Amino acid sequence: MKREIPLFLTAVIGAVMVLGFFMPHPWISVPADFLQQSAVIVVAFGYVLGGANLLRVHLEAISRRERDWPYRIVLVAGLLGTVSVGLFVDGPGFQAQGARTMWIYNNIYAPMNATMFSLLAFFIASAAFRAFRIRTIEAGLLAVAALVVMLGRVPLGDFLARPLTDHAWVPAWLREAPLGTIQQWIMDVPQNAAKRAILIGAAMGVMATGLRVILGIERAYLGGGE
Amino acid sequence: MSHLDASRGPARAGVALAILLSFAPRHAAAATAAPDTPAPPAAPAGLVFEDVPNDAGREMDLRWTLSPDDTSGGRRVTGYLLLRAATPGGPWAVVDSVGAGVHEHRDGTLHRDSSYFYRVAAVGPGGRTLAGAAAGPAIARAAWFNSTRGSVLAFMALFFLLVLYYMYMAQSGRKPFVRRLAGIDAIEEAIGRATEMGRPVLYVPGIQDIDEMQTVASLIILESVARITARYETPIRVPVAYPIPFTIAQEMVRSGHINAGRPETFDAKSVSFVSPEQFAYVASLTGIMLRDRPAAHLFLGSFYAESLMLAETGFSTGAIQVAGTANVHQLPFFVVACDYTLIGEELFAASAYLSGEARLVGGLKGADMLKVAIVVVVIVGCVLETMGVHGLTRWMQTQ
Numbered sequence: 001m002k003r004e005i006p007l008f009l010t011a012v013i014g015a016v017m018v019l020g021f022f023m024p025h026p027w028i029s030v031p032a033d034f035l036q037q038s039a040v041i042v043v044a045f046g047y048v049l050g051g052a053n054l055l056r057v058h059l060e061a062i063s064r065r066e067r068d069w070p071y072r073i074v075l076v077a078g079l080l081g082t083v084s085v086g087l088f089v090d091g092p093g094f095q096a097q098g099a100r101t102m103w104i105y106n107n108i109y110a111p112m113n114a115t116m117f118s119l120l121a122f123f124i125a126s127a128a129f130r131a132f133r134i135r136t137i138e139a140g141l142l143a144v145a146a147l148v149v150m151l152g153r154v155p156l157g158d159f160l161a162r163p164l165t166d167h168a169w170v171p172a173w174l175r176e177a178p179l180g181t182i183q184q185w186i187m188d189v190p191q192n193a194a195k196r197a198i199l200i201g202a203a204m205g206v207m208a209t210g211l212r213v214i215l216g217i218e219r220a221y222l223g224g225g226e
Numbered sequence: 227m228s229h230l231d232a233s234r235g236p237a238r239a240g241v242a243l244a245i246l247l248s249f250a251p252r253h254a255a256a257a258t259a260a261p262d263t264p265a266p267p268a269a270p271a272g273l274v275f276e277d278v279p280n281d282a283g284r285e286m287d288l289r290w291t292l293s294p295d296d297t298s299g300g301r302r303v304t305g306y307l308l309l310r311a312a313t314p315g316g317p318w319a320v321v322d323s324v325g326a327g328v329h330e331h332r333d334g335t336l337h338r339d340s341s342y343f344y345r346v347a348a349v350g351p352g353g354r355t356l357a358g359a360a361a362g363p364a365i366a367r368a369a370w371f372n373s374t375r376g377s378v379l380a381f382m383a384l385f386f387l388l389v390l391y392y393m394y395m396a397q398s399g400r401k402p403f404v405r406r407l408a409g410i411d412a413i414e415e416a417i418g419r420a421t422e423m424g425r426p427v428l429y430v431p432g433i434q435d436i437d438e439m440q441t442v443a444s445l446i447i448l449e450s451v452a453r454i455t456a457r458y459e460t461p462i463r464v465p466v467a468y469p470i471p472f473t474i475a476q477e478m479v480r481s482g483h484i485n486a487g488r489p490e491t492f493d494a495k496s497v498s499f500v501s502p503e504q505f506a507y508v509a510s511l512t513g514i515m516l517r518d519r520p521a522a523h524l525f526l527g528s529f530y531a532e533s534l535m536l537a538e539t540g541f542s543t544g545a546i547q548v549a550g551t552a553n554v555h556q557l558p559f560f561v562v563a564c565d566y567t568l569i570g571e572e573l574f575a576a577s578a579y580l581s582g583e584a585r586l587v588g589g590l591k592g593a594d595m596l597k598v599a600i601v602v603v604v605i606v607g608c609v610l611e612t613m614g615v616h617g618l619t620r621w622m623q624t625q
Contacts, residue, residue, distance in 0.1 A: 022375050024282045025368045026338065039437070046469030050499035053472065057498050068517060109503075116505035120531060123538040131562040195554050198570040200600060202552035204593045205574025206439040207385055209446070217393065217585050218446060218577070 007216045014214035054079065145186055152183025264352035267295040267303045270329075273346050273357055275364040280625065283338030283368030289330045290357070293348040296326050307347040307354060308333070314343050314360045323349075336366045374625040384599065389592030396588030404587055409548055409566035410579045416522035416546040416565075417454050426461040427451070428520035430536065431475060432527020432551070433507055435468040440552055443574045444527035445474050450580035451524060452482025456491055463514060464497040467507045472499040508532045512539045525549040525564070526573060529556045537563030550576065 013035055020032030058072040066072075086094040086101045094101040132143045151157030157179040165178040174181055212218035270293045278285035288308065296303040303326045309318040310333070321333055321344075336342060343362030347354045396402060420427045429451055431444040448464065455462040464479060466472040476497040483492040500510045512535065515523070523540040525533070525547070533549075533556040540547050541563050549560035550568025560567045568576060571593070578586035607618050 022372055022379055023370055024280060024372050025370045026282050029282055043435075043468075043470060046473060048469075050469035050472050053499045057495055060495075112509075113503070113505045116508055116535075117531065120535055123534045127534055127538055127559060127562045131558075198552070198554050198557070201571035201597065202574070204385065204596060205443070205552065205571035207382065208389060208589050208593045209439055209443050209574050211386060211389055212586065212589060213442065217589070 003219070007219065011214055011216060014210065018214075051079075148179060149183040149186055152177075152179035152181075157183075264302065264350070266353035266355045267348040267350040268293045269355040269357045270296075270306060270346050270348050271357055273344060273361040275344060275361055277364070277366050278332065280369045280372040280374055281366075283366045284336050285332055285334045286336055286342070286344075286364050286366050287330065287332050288344060288346070288361075290346045292327065292329050293355070295350070296348065298327075302350045302352065303348050304351065305349050307349055309345045309347065309356075311343045311345075311360070312341065314362065318345060338366055338368050341365055372625070374623065377622045378624055381596070381600075385592065385596045388595045389589045392591040392595070393585045393588035396584040396591075401584050401587060402591040404579065404590060407568070407572055407575075407579060409550065409568040409572060410576050412546070412548050412566040413451060413524060413576075413580070414454055416524065416548055417451070417458060417460060419546055420521035421458040421460045423521040425519055425521035426463050427455055427522045427524065428511075428514060428518075428540075428545075429462055429464045430511060430523070430525045430527065431464065431466060431471060432525075432529055433467045433502075433504055433532060434528040435502075436470045436474065438528045440528040440573060441468075441471055443577065444550075445471060445478050446577040447526055447573075447580060448475060449478040449482050449485070450577060452479040453486045454482075456483040456486035456488045459488070459491060461493070462496050463518070463520065465500045465507070465511055465514065466497065467500060467502050469499060472497065504530065504532055508535050511536055515539050515543050515545070519543055519545075521545055523547045523564075525551070525560065526568070526576070527551065528553055529560075534559035534563060540564075 016028070016032050016035060019028050023029065055076065058076050062069050062072050062076070082101060082104055085104065090096075090099040090101050093099055096102070132139075132146065134140045134143050151160070158177045161178045162175075165175050170178075209218065270290045272289075272291040274289050276287045276289075278287055290306070293303050293306075305323050305325050306328065307323050308321045308331055310321045311318045321335065322331060324331055333344075341363035342365075343360040344364060345356055345360050347356045392402065417427055429448060431448060432438070432441050434441050436442065436445075452462055462479065464475050466475050476494065479497050480489075480492050480494075483489050500507050514520070515536075516539070520543075523536075523545045525536060525540075526549070529536075529549075529551050530553065533551070533553075537547060537549060537560055547564040548566045548568070549564040550573040551557060551560065552570045552573055554570070557567065557569060575590050575593075578590050603618075603622075607622070610616070610618050
């Protein structure tokens with residue numbers, strides 16, 4: 001029964017959700033919407049489990065003085081402090097303007113978040129350095145395409161390229177914005193074709209996985225044992 | 227249409243204000259009517275209604291003929307007011323207002339199977355003029371089937387039939403040939419390397435919740451990965467961003483150990499909940515990479531801006547990295563920074579590859595056959611469009 005009941009529930013709920021996509025009638029759409037909204041309740045319980053796990057892992061590490069344990073104190077203090085301020089100081093208005101939790105969010109969390117995000121610029125630079133090392137024909141094509149696209153997207157690119165294309169034998173449609181036209185073609189045709197092929201494949205992967213789960217063929221998520 | 231109107235919020239607010247202003251002083255104005263007060267605009271006409279098809283019975287399309295005074299540049303009509311009542315005699319309630327020159331509107335605030343009557347009034351500086359007769363009864367019916375999604379249903383049915391057929395064939399002993407994917411083979415190789423180095427394996431199931439199918443696929447793969455790590459007695463670390471995937475991931479890792487015949491080696495702390503906040507999650511993962519130095523990083527699931535931050539940090543530690551995602555914009559980052567990348571559908575196929583189970587592998591063949599069908603439809607569609615035949619394109623369009 002440990003396996004049969006979840007399999008049955010998965011099949012029924014999955015079927016209702018699929019039907020909800022094709023049948024707008026309230027007899028189907030209302031239960032489908034209800035099931036979707038009910039997930040919030042399950043998620044709420046999940047956060048309790050997640051929070052308990054977080055405390056358990058880090059408090060144990062602190063008690064054992066594992067490596068870098070002082071940082072774990074900061075994490076636990078941050079978690080408990082923010083939750084306490086939200087629960088006992090701000091109460092239901094914890095998201096209101098001027099609430100202390102909002103102060104914590106705006107002045108501690110948001111700057112740290114922005115700091116992490118800003119690191120992305122440096123990671124892009126280091127990754128681009130590796131990506132554009134031309135060692136094979138494919139890497140060469142990638143580098144040329146990237147160069148054209150990057151230059152073609154700024155006015156300077158066309159300004160620099162125009163003397164090269166300002167000849168009678170160059171077609172008129174290419175003369176005005178040579179790099180801009182080529183980069184647009186790269187983005188619209190080869191890039192878009194590859195992207196759509198990946199998306200179609202991924203969509204079918206989603207459907208196949210969904211079908212396997214709904215039909216109970218894929219049951220690894222039920223866990224081990226009977 | 228309402229969705230077009232909604233995109234013109236400020237303009238609509240202005241129209242509504244003008245209409246309200248035109249109504250507000252009506253009684254007072256009647257008492258102190260100035261001789262130069264403009265005349266009310268001529269009435270609009272021909273109000274017709276049509277139940278919106280393929281919906282849940284909550285919408286009605288309304289169309290009318292503009293007032294003769296509603297001319298381009300003219301200022302005698304500032305807008306139209308739509309009124310609704312349950313009976314032809316009223317009482318009438320204002321449903322919505324639209325600007326001058328607009329002759330259609332979608333009323334989306336109806337109760338299914340109820341009767342409604344509509345009137346339309348032209349509004350201008352000189353007052354308002356109602357159209358003569360009420361239109362109705364208009365009854366919004368709920369559709370049982372959204373006919374615009376017929377093509378999706380047809381393809382889905384074909385897909386399901388193909389998948390089920392090839393699963394049946396595979397179970398009957400005719401297991402289809404499946405080309406090996408370097409990225410999937412590399413997963414076991416990476417775990418083997420971690421075992422040799424005596425370091426853990428880091429498994430990252432993406433930063434989306436369980437409602438994202440990539441997360442589901444990743445958690446299914448996790449069971450196979452955990453089975454291999456259990457067999458090699460290599461520790462695995464699975465930091466998870468959301469609580470529901472966290473509980474499932476714990477179950478998957480436990481399941482992997484049980485299926486490997488080593489339930490006693492399962493460590494509940496190997497799966498940990500981190501944070502649904504994107505960059506808090508990144509901070510935690512990069513910390514794990516730099517402190518614990520896992521020898522293998524497996525990024526399988528849905529990723530966004532953090533993909534490159536994780537992969538580049540992992541690259542700097544010298545770990546072997548295998549990534550897989552269906553988020554096309556993140557694929558280039560993974561291709562650059564990781565040793566192997568599962569592209570799009572390969573992520574969803576990985577669990578079948580790793581498990582080798584006949585039914586799951588049979589499903590892959592079914593998906594491939596549907597791809598052939600889609601390619602054929604795309605080619606046929608291109609030919610028909612070129613010939614000026616639009617039937618197939620229309621059939622494929624959904625709402």
